[in-house]
Amino acid sequence: MTASLNVSASTDNHKFNLALESGDRDSASGKSMQMWADLIKEKSDGRMKVNIFYQGELGGQQELFDQLVKGNIHMMLTWPQTSYDERLGVNYIPYLTLGWEDALAAYGENGWLKNILGPVYADIGLKYFGPYPEGFGxxxxxxxxxxxxxxxxxxxxxxxxxxxxxxxxxxxxxxxxxxxxxxxxxxxxxxxxxxxxxxxxxxxxxxxxxxxxxxxxxxxxFSSYAMLMNNEAWEELDAEDQNIIASAAQAVIDKQFVDAKTEDAKWIKAAxxxxxxxxxxxxxxxxxxxxxxxxxxxxxxxxxxxxxxxxxxxxxxxxxx
Missing domain, CATH: 3.40.190.170 (Bacterial extracellular solute-binding protein, family 7)
Known part of the structure; x- marks a missing residue:
């Protein structure tokens, strides 16, 4: 059994481009994407590396989303554009949740809203890891x-x-x-x-x-970005590498759900x-x-x-x- 596992263990090297539509390297989202990249590199023993491009470096919101769907950008943190499927407007329905408790129940790992969004992203060729919540706009x-x-x-x-x-x-x-x-x-x-x-x-x-x-x-x-990956790039990976990327994404999402409310309160006071x-x-x-x-x-x-x-x-x- 041990020999079999060793044979099937991934040895492939990968380089991915990850883009943020907004946020520089010192923003909360910039630091979160660096965390995602660092975890992927760490969990793969350096086989997988992620190059991060911050706001404005590769284009505007719609242009970046287009490049993600085409596969020129492999991963992205974005407010999804509805140009490919109007059902992505689910993410923006106003006054859907009215407080933090309701929002976390909707957008959390097993939340009812996350379970709606996943299949919609899949239909346009994107792998949906989950939401990156910020708070109420x-x-x-x-x-x-x-x-x-x-x-x-x-x-x-x-x-x-x-x-x-x-x-x-x-x-x-x-x-x-x-x-x-x-x-x-x-x-x-x-x-x-x-x-x-x-x-x-x-x-x-x-x-x-x-x-x-x-x-x-x-x-x-409820201001919530999406952590996404081009599905063709995702499908080219073996199961081990898929698990590395997905588990790293979930770690970022879990941390953000804990941090989001505190982070929002901090900036309210700063303002x-x-x-x-x-x-x-x-x-x-x-x-x-x-x-x-x-x-x-x-x-x-x-x-x-x-x-x-x-x-x-x-x-x-x-x-x-």
Missing amino acids: GIATKGRYATSFEDAQGMKVRSQPVFPLPQTMQAMGFQAVPIDWAEVYTSIQTGVVDGDSSNVIYWDYEYFRDQLDYFVHSKHN QDAGMEYIVPTTEQMAAWVKRVRAEVWPMAEESLGKELMDELRANASVPQ
């Missing part, structure tokens, strides 16, 4: 802020160019302007938009704090200390936004996701307080 603006549909009138905010995030901003009363991450700072600086939306406070504080005054924690989306006003809508204000957004955006989502999938989301969605 908000709306960061300068000059003024809004905590209601009425107050948001006339305010332009940047939205990630992926369904249904722009539609969510519109339903909340804002004018949504889809802009790629690399162009956000200039867009705020020149007044193309009044702020950014749907990110956790870290990104707005770290990259735009000299431009922004307020962060309203609307919690309309406040730096002079950014942090605003939590009242229960009544949140309930009004939840009601309006679910009424307007969820039917749109059903058109692309299908009734069966949307019914499953409705059955598992958080109940407003």
Whole structure:
């Protein structure tokens, strides 16, 4: 038995390219991807090496996702683009989960939402290791802020160019302007938009704090990246090497689920200390936004996701307080 195991043990050498759509090497996501690369190298005794490319080094969000699907990039941490399959919009359904406990139950290792997403990624040729959660997104603006549909009138905010995030901003009363991450700072600086939306406070504080005054924690989306690999590159590996990459990914994901809430709280305090006003809508204000957004955006989502999938989301969605 021992001889047989030794014969079947992997001796192949591999080099992979791993890209981040956002985050430099010192960001939490950058450090997490370095952890993934280090674990892969360690577990394979140096046979497998991962080259990491940080935000902007290889292109924008859609371009990187295209290259991942084609196999020119082997691995990626990304907000998935819905251009290949609108069902990936599941990841962005607004007000699906309303608190940390519900989010962790949905996105965790055996979570109901993770079990929905895996097969969808497989259909477009991607291996899904799991989510990389950051926390609940908000709306960061300068000059003024809004905590209601009425107050948001006339305010332009940047939205990630992926369904249904722009539609969510519109339903909340804002004018949504889809802009790629690399162009956000200039867009705020020149007044193309009044702020950014749907990110956790870290990104707005770290990259735009000299431009922004307020962060309203609307919690309309649970900000969660996906850890992915091109499926052809994955299938070329033997079982041992697949296990090395998958187990290393799971270690990163497990750590991030522990760290995410603490990390978010840390950056909320840092932003406040730096002079950014942090605003939590009242229960009544949140309930009004939840009601309006679910009424307007969820039917749109059903058109692309299908009734069966949307019914499953409705059955598992958080109940407003």
